[in-house]
Amino acid sequence: MRRTSDFLAHSIAREDRADGTILLRSKHPLGPVVKSSSDWLHKWAVKSPNQTFVAERSGAGWRKENYAATLQKVRAVASSLLARGMGPETPILIMSGNGIDHGILSLAAQYVGVPTAPVAEQYSLIRGAHDRLRHAIELVGPKMAYVSDAEQYGEALSIEVLNSVEVIASRTGSYSAVTSFEDLLFGDNGVDLDDAHSKVGPDSIAKILMTSGSTSAPKGVITTQRMMCANQTMLADALPFLRERPPRIVDWLPWNHVFGGSHNFNMMLANGGSLFIDDGKPVKGLFERTLENLAMETGTLSFNVPVGYAMLLGALQSDIDLRQRFFRDLDLIFYAGASLPQDIWSGFEQMAMEMKGEIPLMTTSWGLTETAPATMMQSEPINRSGVVGVPMNGVTLKLIPDEEMRCEVRVKGPNVTPGYFKDPKKTDQAFDDEGFLITGDAMLFVDPRDLDKGMMFDGRISEDFKLLTGTWVRAAQLRMDMLTWLAPIANDIVVTGADRNQIGLLIFPDQEELTLQGYELIDDNGAYRCDLLQGEIRRRLAERASKVSGSSTRVARAIILSKPASMSDGEITAKGNLNFRKVLTERQRLLERLYDDADPATINI
Structure with missing residues (x-):
């Protein structure tokens, strides 16, 4: 059965100001934070060289890359980027979805301080969304662009704003002007790779992540090494079992989003885990592929959106073998995007008890692209959905309550962005005079008399x-x-x-x-x-x-x-x-x- 030490107990300090503002922070200190994502890669390449880091479907099985091979390929690609004169001022646009080459290119760029800007693959694959793609290209100003398949992305590659950009493709097809990703893997011994790598630090820009654009044109959120590295320490502080054994996930969440690409991807890298890329999705016609993948590999952690869990619950109820495999090593069921319906929550609780006699931690967190993302988390076990928990270690929340104690939320911490790419005006508007990020989200206390019971998300102020x-x-x-x-x-x-x-x-x-x-x-x-x-x-x-x-x-x-x-x-x-x-x-x-x-x-x- 689970021990109390498997979870970080909530312990919240509160400061009330004369103007009614409330400051909340965890009493637990933030653990050690590495300098950059490559520190994790080097650590596990030495400690667990043969451990699978990332895998994708290939035919009837999986193509796998272990930590030692990943580091070797990352260094080779990084040297090829340096040989092309790339650096902090020459971002790479990533136009296609999750894949091993996508991951290696991202880590190689981070290794030598080249920002990447992953965008939704729909921007390239849907003609009507090409204006969004143009907006991202014009904002980022990339020197290089990557696609998994030049034939599949051919229409997007013909957009005029990409004319002067070197295009890299894992599969070039008939496109002679496109560089094969294999060429980058040859590396270049004529550059000083270690010197470039030594200059990457907490303030280096790792990614430019595009906001969803739900209220205005998408903005480019600057994501630094400090943000990503601090956030993984916060997560491991809150979930100690991440450090006890290497986690494993079978995950479809897209890497152009902060949740899939920073939260989940880096959680595996930081803790020596394994990421099996699920090329299915919780939609009709693709969910069957997810079930096929889960029949081959299951995780110690499960991340999904509520509709995905609803579909998965139905599949588990009708497949005893899958049910046994799914729950066998499961430590965590994590939902995001919306509140998990209580009947779905209860269904997973009942099934877990039947399969293994205990319930994995069922939880969620709250955060934004601008916060890397995790800022609040429910790390103590509860029996209901909808609670986003308490501030994570190292984070300070500023709450501005109304007469009903509904609180506008503002955030300060090492996981918070320094601003928006090439947009000083929006950056200035995003922070208050004390440097707190203005999130626009609202929260309610579960119990105002007991802060350790956490808070519930209560919508967007702007809506x-x-x-x-x-x-x-x-x-x-x-x-x-x-x-x-x-x-x-x-x-x-x-x-x-x-x-x-x-x-x-x-x-x-x-x-x-x-x-x-x-x-x-x-x-x-x-x-x-x-x-x-x-x-x-x-x-x-x-x-x-x-x-x-x-x-x-x-x-x-x-x-x-x-x-x-x-x-x-x-x-x-x-x-x-x-x-x-x-x-x-x-x-x-x-x-x-x-x-x-x-x-x-x-x-x-």
Whole structure:
């Protein structure tokens, strides 16, 4: 059974200021922090040279790279970068998804202080998203770009802003002007690799990570070595079992995001672990590949989003062999992106007890791209979802409470970005006069009398709005509530009502679910009409309205959108989330119809 020493006990210090501001910090000191990511690579190449570091699917099995081979290849590629005159002022744009060569190139660049800028592969593969790709290229100004397959990414490579950029590809195909990644592996003995490596330190830029662009054009978040290295110490302080045995994950989360590319990738590297790249995803048509990969390899840690866990729970319930393998060595179930539904949480608890007689730590954390990302974590075991925990070691939170003790959150710590790439104006706007990062997120105490019980995420301050009555609506929390009430009909929702009398919903339906249930839909210029479906939604809205009070939570109307959200129109971010402002702008006509009681597509109660 688990020991108390497997988890860091919460111990929080609080400082109350005269203006009502609250400062929170952990009483535990931050552990030792290495100088750069290459310190980890050198350590494990000596200590565990034959341990698999990273693996990807190859035919019926896996292509694997151990720590010794990874270090050798990283040094070879790093010397090739130096021979091309690359350094801190010549970033590398990475245009394709997770892969061994992607990982080696990233570590090689970090080895000699060359920043990388990984962007969502959708920006390259979806023609309508090429404007996002152009924006990233123009902002970053890369000297080199990498793709896994030149044929697959050929249309994106023809974008004019890449004309003067050397393109590296693992598979060049018929593109003679593209350099093979194999060429970089030959290295170059004419450069002083060790001298360049010695100059990399905590302030060196490791990555430029693009924000999702949910409220404005994507910004380039400067990610330094200090941020990444400090964050891994924070995580290992909070989860001591990471240091007790090398962790192992089978993980699909994309490396252009801070969670997959910094949190998970570096967690394996920092602790001598193994990362098996899952080339599946929790979507229909690709989840079967995830199950195939899990039948071959399972992890000591599991990272996923709630929809992924819902799909996985169903698969585990129907496959006893997979269930036994999945739980056998499992130390952690970590969810991110949204709160894990309690029935899914309970399902995993029950299954874990049946399989191994104990429950892995089930938890989440809170943070941003700008915080590397982990800033708060629930490191003590609990039996419910939705709690993001307490400040991690080395972090200070500044909380600005309102009259209901809902707190705006600001952050200071070694994991916080120094700013945005080539954007001093937005950098200045991002910090207050004490140097705290203004996150725009809100939190609530689980129990204001016991800080060690942690906090719960309570939405984005910027998503809140006022009705005409002056009543504030907490849109993020309401959206999550309504997704539960309208499951499985609603795939996603935009909450409306700013400067109006009532709260409304723009519903993006689950098209497959509607077909499965046999609804006969009529597309009325962007909105579905269907008496049975509209009646079912009206019934659910009325049932919920009978259980809540006050105009700040009562949803009075809805409309069902017939056109899915579009990435090319900017309605979907690189993370796959809705850009709420863009949806409201692009569908202004439908928003007006939502508040027209005479419109046949409008559902009102």
